[in-house]
Amino acid sequence: MSKRVALEASHAVAEAVKMADVDVIAAYPITPQTHIPERLAEMVANGELRASYMPVESEHSALSACLGAASIGARAFTTTAGQGLELMHEVVYVASSMRYPVVMVICNRALSAPLSVWGDHSDIMACRDTGWIQVFCENNQEAFDLTLWAFRVGEDSRVLFPVMVNLDGFTLSHVIEPVLLPEQSEVDSFLPKFKYPFALTPDRPMTHGAFGPPDIYSEAKVAQEVAFRKSREVILQGWAEFGDIFGRYYSPVELYKAEGAKTLLLTMGSLGTTAKMVIDEKRERGEAVGHVGLRLWRPFPFEEFRQAMKGVETLIVFDRSISFGMGGAVYAELRSALYDEEERPKVVSIIGGLGGRDVSVKDFEYMLDRGREVAERGTGKMLETVGIRGEMVSIKR
Amino acid sequence: MAQKKLKTAYDFTWRDMEVGNIITEAGNASLRRTGDWRSERPVVDKAECSKCALCWLYCPDGAIKILDDGYYEADLYYCKGCGICAGVCPCDAITMIEEEEI
Numbered sequence: 001m002s003k004r005v006a007l008e009a010s011h012a013v014a015e016a017v018k019m020a021d022v023d024v025i026a027a028y029p030i031t032p033q034t035h036i037p038e039r040l041a042e043m044v045a046n047g048e049l050r051a052s053y054m055p056v057e058s059e060h061s062a063l064s065a066c067l068g069a070a071s072i073g074a075r076a077f078t079t080t081a082g083q084g085l086e087l088m089h090e091v092v093y094v095a096s097s098m099r100y101p102v103v104m105v106i107c108n109r110a111l112s113a114p115l116s117v118w119g120d121h122s123d124i125m126a127c128r129d130t131g132w133i134q135v136f137c138e139n140n141q142e143a144f145d146l147t148l149w150a151f152r153v154g155e156d157s158r159v160l161f162p163v164m165v166n167l168d169g170f171t172l173s174h175v176i177e178p179v180l181l182p183e184q185s186e187v188d189s190f191l192p193k194f195k196y197p198f199a200l201t202p203d204r205p206m207t208h209g210a211f212g213p214p215d216i217y218s219e220a221k222v223a224q225e226v227a228f229r230k231s232r233e234v235i236l237q238g239w240a241e242f243g244d245i246f247g248r249y250y251s252p253v254e255l256y257k258a259e260g261a262k263t264l265l266l267t268m269g270s271l272g273t274t275a276k277m278v279i280d281e282k283r284e285r286g287e288a289v290g291h292v293g294l295r296l297w298r299p300f301p302f303e304e305f306r307q308a309m310k311g312v313e314t315l316i317v318f319d320r321s322i323s324f325g326m327g328g329a330v331y332a333e334l335r336s337a338l339y340d341e342e343e344r345p346k347v348v349s350i351i352g353g354l355g356g357r358d359v360s361v362k363d364f365e366y367m368l369d370r371g372r373e374v375a376e377r378g379t380g381k382m383l384e385t386v387g388i389r390g391e392m393v394s395i396k397r
Numbered sequence: 398m399a400q401k402k403l404k405t406a407y408d409f410t411w412r413d414m415e416v417g418n419i420i421t422e423a424g425n426a427s428l429r430r431t432g433d434w435r436s437e438r439p440v441v442d443k444a445e446c447s448k449c450a451l452c453w454l455y456c457p458d459g460a461i462k463i464l465d466d467g468y469y470e471a472d473l474y475y476c477k478g479c480g481i482c483a484g485v486c487p488c489d490a491i492t493m494i495e496e497e498e499i
Contacts, residue, residue: 099417160416198419205423212418215406223414 002180002246009140009172010035012179013079013105013165016147018049019187020103023074026054026065032082032117034107034173040077059088063095063102070100071208073199075151078102081169082109082116085123089130095162096131097224098209101154101194102162104132105147107173108269108320110355118356119169121268121320124297125329131228133163133235134298136268140177143167145248148191153238155194159231166297170356172270182246190245229299252301253308254293257283261290263314263372264345268294268330271318271359278364289368294330302337309338312345316371318386320353327351327383327395346375352386363387427475431458435478437493439471445490452482452491 007015013036017025025044027037043049052069056062059080066076080088085106095102108124110116124134133154137143143165150163167173200208212220235252243249256276258264267275272293279291292308292315294301309315317335319328326332331349338344348371353359363386374384383393415421439452452469453461460475461482471482483491 097417098419198416198421207420207423208417210418210420213406216409216418219406219409219411220414220418222411223418226411227416 002182002186004178004180006176007140007144007179007181008035008174008176009137009143009167010107010174011039012140012144013147013167014039014043015179015181016144017077017103018043019182019184020075020077020148020151020191022049022051022077022151024052024054024066024069024076025078026056026062026069026076027078028057028059028062028080028084029055032080032084032107032109032169034079034081034169036079036105036107036173059084060091063088063091063104066102066104067091067095067098067100070095070102070196071098071200073194073196075155075194076100076102077104079105079107081107081173082111082123085127086111089126092127092130092132094209096228097220099160099227100162101151101160101196103147103150103154103165104162105143105165105167107169108166109169116355117169119171119320120354120356121166122322122354124164124166125321125323127164128298128329131161131224132298133159133161133231133296135163135165135296136294137165137167137172138270138272138293139172140175140179141248142250143172144179144181145242145246145250148187149238149242149250151194152191152242153231153235155196156234156238157195157197159227159234160196161228161231166269168270175270180246186245190242232299232301235296235299250295251304252294252296253304254295255308256291256293258290258292258308258312260288261312262288263316263368263375264290264292264308264312265316265318265364265368265371266292266294266330266334267318268297269320271320271353274359274361275318275364278361278368282365282368287368300333300337305334305337306341309341309345310343314348314372314375315345316348316350316367316375318353318359318367319349319351322351322354348374348384350384350386352388354388357387359387430474432460432473432476432478435473435476436496437478437480438473438476438496438499439478439480439482439491440494441468441470442490442492443468445488447488447490449487451485451487455481455485457481 069076154163317331323329328349
């Protein structure tokens with residue numbers, strides 16, 4: 001039987017990490033850190049969790065320590081946000097290329113300058129191409145669930161890729177909500193012990209991390225891309241089995257009131273909840289609008305996304321970061337994913353919610369109204385934003 | 398020296414790459430001609446050598462061979478020409494010679 005408790009999302013993540021019985025936690029404990037490592041440190045100090053806790057000197061070291069732990073077959077966890085993820089960046093690529101299934105929870109935050117520790121998606125968008133499986137959470141329950149699921153999927157011998165679980169900084173990481181905590185026995189039935197097939201041991205010497213000159217590097221990267229895309233099957237299987245055990249089912253692209261919708265609004269992360277409130281209101285008024293939550297960001301769910309766009313006239317994509325000189329990164333990718341479709345929606349980009357700026361019900365109303373207006377007139381003439389002061393800027397696209 | 402059939406990078410397609418590019422076969426460095434980028438080689442003057450074995454001990458690649466007569470010599474299949482042996486030799490019996498001069 002699950003137990004219903006009020007937990008901050010950060011603490012829900014810590015509970016999941018504890019129930020996953022991790023071996024090694026390495027984290028840099030100071031800003032932009034969250035309560036996740038704080039609570040885990042408490043658990044280890046109190047003897048609730050038997051794990052090696054390493055309060056390292058930087059995020060670069062935090063992930064490096066996790067890679068070392070994973071190389072001998074230990075279950076390893078780290079967490080960071082914003083600038084911390086940027087400092088870690090070099091090692092982020094090493095983790096996926098060396099196929100160490102570390103789990104990292106990122107409480108998404110803005111990047112300086114101006115100096116900011118508040119929430120947006122700039123940090124994770126800078127990690128799009130790093131070869132980690134990447135998912136987004138909308139609420140505290142999902143933060144718990146997906147952290148647990150991340151170990152299961154990443155450590156599967158058919159996958160062996162690290163996993164990033166994204167939750168919005170502050171608007172999710174620091175918010176208290178009821179969370180259903182399962183029994184340890186249920187968790188154990190879902191998450192087997194980590195059996196890393198290439199664990200370093202003196203009994204069976206091997207080389208991890210050899211260099212790759214030009215005559216082999218390309219083959220290594222193609223092999224990585226093929227293996228990464230194949231992880232999709234295990235991702236789906238993991239969600240199906242999670243649902244069968246815990247009763248909550250997840251999928252790569254999640255639709256809300258999308259049936260018969262001419263216009264869909266797409267968000268990633270916690271703001272989906274606010275967006276859905278607006279969808280409810282507009283549906284009551286008879287407007288054919290719905291919501292899409294993009295749960296799986298990498299590997300990109302082409303099939304499910306294209307399926308979801310069938311019959312849709314307008315897709316409004318809300319980006320919480322700017323790819324400078326391009327615009328909304330999510331928008332650019334989604335639009336590209338639709339290019340080969342014979343029937344495809346018009347795609348409108350709206351940017352907002354940067355650096356902790358609130359995105360309100362009114363803002364989502366504006367997005368839906370403005371998005372449809374822009375689609376009717378023809379897309380791509382202006383830099384469309386929401387909740388940002390100043391006149392609109394025309395852009396070339 | 399290279400007894401087994403030596404695989405080169407060109408024998409691998411992307412399908413042959415091990416997970417994480419891990420090299421599961423231990424000790425295969427002995428199959429590789431690691432001395433092929435040497436620019437200088439150590440040459441031993443037996444008249445000066447005291448057979449102290451410091452060169453053998455210090456060589457970071459284990460590339461110094463013990464000869465039947467008890468003297469020491471670099472195995473040029475592996476020797477990278479770093480010059481450490483020449484540096485540690487207490488008798489100054491080892492001279493680094495430019496490969497181009499040989």
